[in-house]
Amino acid sequence: MRAAVSALDMRRATSLEEALKIIRDEKRMPVAGATDVYVAMNFGTLVPKQFLDIWALDELRTISSRGDTLVIGALTSYTSLIQSQLVADRVPMLVQASRLVGGVQIQNRGTLGGNIANGSPAADGVPVLAAVDAIVVLRSADAERRVSINEYYTGYRQTMMRADELIVAIEISPVEGKQWFRKVGTRAAQAISKVVMAAVRAPSPRIAFGSVAATVVRARETERVLSSGGSIEDAAETLGRELKPIDDVRSTAEYRRRVSVNLLRRFWADTE
Template sequence: MLADDPTLTPIAGCTDVLVGLHFGTLDKRRFIDLWPLDDLRGIRLVQDKPKGLSPHARTGGDKPSGLSIRIGALATFTDIIKSALVQRRVPMLVAAAREVGGAQIQNRGTLGGNIANASPAGDTLPVLSAANARIVLRSASGERVVPFNDFYTGYRTSVRQPSELIAAIEIPPIDGRQWWRKVGTRRAQAISKVMMAGVRGPEVRVAIGSVAPTVLHASAAAAVLSRGGSIADAQAALRSEIAPIDDIRSTGDYRRQVAENLLAVFWKETR
């Protein structure tokens, strides 16, 4: 149906689309309901081999090694919270899912919707960035796999074509201690002011939300920490990487300070 008419808007849990319709910010009026597509559900282990048609698939992502966890795009936050597999392999994703909205939103909102909605404040996005996840895109003409860190091209834009659906998210094995923190006016039902995910292993990885037009993989700050630099140097590197703005939820200055503080807390708590 999307191949025939790429102007159709897919809906999954509809928790973002409904808000757009309610506030008149979405002008779309024709939708395609993904909810009954069980093929886009399920959380399982798959052989960790990036496959696909994209040049990204051959050049980006992790080296094939072991098993990746594959999370169907229609997995809800509740599915993620309850999954023993995600709890074991990607606890930072469970921590982020627990802080999305309230129970109603967790029961209905999906991981695919959070990614496709492409808000810089999407709570799962820093986790997927720090996890070096891959996005499986599917259309009538085939499937391609894109490294999550190559997916967004700017504010609310991505490499996804209108005729493509997000089918699944694949997360390779993560070597290191995982960490997640959301800063908002309260823990749930409030959109984040700043949130950070980190992995502390042989390679340090840090990703931050709401400090740039898209989720930011803070590679300069992480590189300082990876080579044993001081937290002050890492914070200085972070300062040069982020570009937070003033908006209704916060000021740029506040976000900058919080981002630097979070980096120090990540480092301390994963010591």
């Protein structure tokens, strides 16, 4: 069902405190950049409901370091990620991924918090966060809690976030080792990923994939092979067994498996 934006029941929060009280008391659905929400409404997969516009909450738009932890506010746009020297120094593959999200308009409006909360297994920012073991900071009117991004998803578009919570920030500890990111889609820009991979080459490599399962996944068995000194051929064979992609409108399971294995080999060669 298509819905005119002007006809939506939308409140606008002007502070985080106010936003958290409104979603606790009125159970409104937060809207950040609206790049996923409006598409879902247009496709009829999201029935218009009561919304809360959180776009004005500038306090969720900062990129900073606290001790040696990089802290990215949930409302940080891809454009801000691309322009941040701090992010470029600490997590260059997040800049790479951000450059490949949609076009400039989407990069200006789309937020990292929205990419996480939307729960799509094809979200390009999430494999990066999974490969660096990022922490999602969730806050309600009463409390704050931290959840590893690798435990955040409980199923297809299912997350641990409660209806009275907002994602307020993403925390990333220092990343040791070379970072590597690739997105494979129908074309370079404006395409949803068929396979996306983010990885860190360290004594214990960290390897994450998007678009190959119901959620973004870490390739734990493959990581174990490589960290225990196994060859890249052993790792490639393990990955072929470990990943269980699906056929869908964008690609076949077999194509996704083969591309994933090729990406793993490329990662290993590029980061020697």
